[in-house]
Amino acid sequence: MGRLIAFILGGxxxxxxxxHLFLPADTLLEYQSWWVDTLGADWYAKIFTYGxxxxxxxxxxxxAVRGRD
Numbered sequence: 001m002g003r004l005i006a007f008i009l010g011g012x013x014x015x016x017x018x019x020h021l022f023l024p025a026d027t028l029l030e031y032q033s034w035w036v037d038t039l040g041a042d043w044y045a046k047i048f049t050y051g052x053x054x055x056x057x058x059x060x061x062x063x064a065v066r067g068r069d
Contacts, residue, residue: 006062013056016048 019031036044 002062002065006059009055009062010059013052013059016055017052020048 019028023031032044035048039047
């Protein structure tokens with residue numbers, strides 16, 4: 001179960017960070033403005049600034065803990 005949650009958290013980190021890596025500049029601006037309209041500027045900043053690191057870190061910790069078995 002821990003590995004499944006780790007992969008889900010890792011997928012969430014990639015889903016939050018991936019568009020910033022792969023979208024062209026004009027599409028990225030539309031993508032960001034849609035999220036700002038949906039979440040609000042303060043929540044957008046919190047989620048997209050800290051979210052990928054938190055989810056990725058938790059995924060690594062869960063994989064490390066489950067990797068001992």
